[in-house]
Amino acid sequence: MARLSGRRRSTAAWGSAAMASFAIIAATPFLLDGLAPHGMDWNRLSDISQTYGALSVLFSAAALVGVVLSIAHQARQTRIQNVESHRSAHRELTALTLSDPDFLLCWEPPNTPMTRERWRQLLVSNLIVSMWSSDFTLNLFDEHALRALLQDYFRGEIGRAYWANSGPSWHRLTESDPDSRMRAFVRVADRAFAAAVADGPPVPAAAYFTPPPPATPPHAP
Template sequence: MQVRQSKWVGWWLAGAAAFIVILATPFLLESVTPDGHDWERLSSISQTYSAVSVLFSAAALLGVVVSIRHQAKQTSIANEEAHRAWHRELVLFLVQHPELMPATDAPRVPTTELQGRQMAICNLFLASWCSDYVLHRVNSQELRVTLHLHFRSALAREHWARASATWRQTEEVDSNPRSLGFVDLVDEVYAAAVAAGPGVPPEAFYTPPNA
């Protein structure tokens, strides 16, 4: 972030310097022009100077537009990250206090308290990966690898079987093509994992201590 800020500061300083040069040019020309100068020649110089000034003004305006657009994008990213952070903290709080889970949306199928917390963690992982994908922190290939490992878990598969429809409805309302692309990609990797064979059940993740 500091590198980007330094870059934009450099552009602004360069633009300001060019603007000052443009403003000072007529006075410099007048100060160095001797008496009896050629008015026709100076008129041509003035016309050329005017054209250059227009180009510099257009470039300066374009720089302002680009800068405003860049700042708006950075603000949007910051808001997205703040929202994701808030959601993450809320989910972790509910996992630590399962008695508050009924205050959220009710599960569509019978679920134990432990399963509810496990599903919440699965959803939290997907939300984090979705944020990274939407913000272009990861590409499709990287996401495929992550999802392939994720769906080795039978619990992760069960979660997506339950939650995929809700995810799709939410992202369709959001109308962000990249968010909807994330759901499509998750569906694709999930289907491939199911076709490849059964997932690893929770009880098989860890070997017994005395094994």
């Protein structure tokens, strides 16, 4: 809230500065008329005034652009804050669900039959993929980087099982979403998933890590 208040004060300051600039520009010809000495060459003054008018228009446009850029920056920062708040709530809800197996029943049923343990794994996978979708919609990386992330992710059994189960839900979620970046995210994910499947079977979860070496028995005295 303090940051938002600070940004609002910044916007108000920009707006006040722009309005003050407009007022000074509008009053300048009258001030010149009042301060001009008797017998001044008004034709020359008119030429100067026209030049000044052109410069004042440029200055006013620059001030207006500054206000617009400031507002756009604040809107982006507010959106980032909203996304981070949503992420935090999502993490807390997922942690609560994983803390008690009975809470798994509070979510929608899986789109494909699976064990309770696999459903728990897919909940964590959903956190990962949702994080990437948020980063992509915020333009933190482009489609090329997203495709590389997802193709690598879908090499694994859990990642591939996640999209096989939840891909249809992402499609339903983004069908009427006005955010073109979200629709692009699903499109890139579909292509990355198809490419991973075309490369062959996934890496089994049991093969992710090598077993630790056997313990060496202590030497007998």
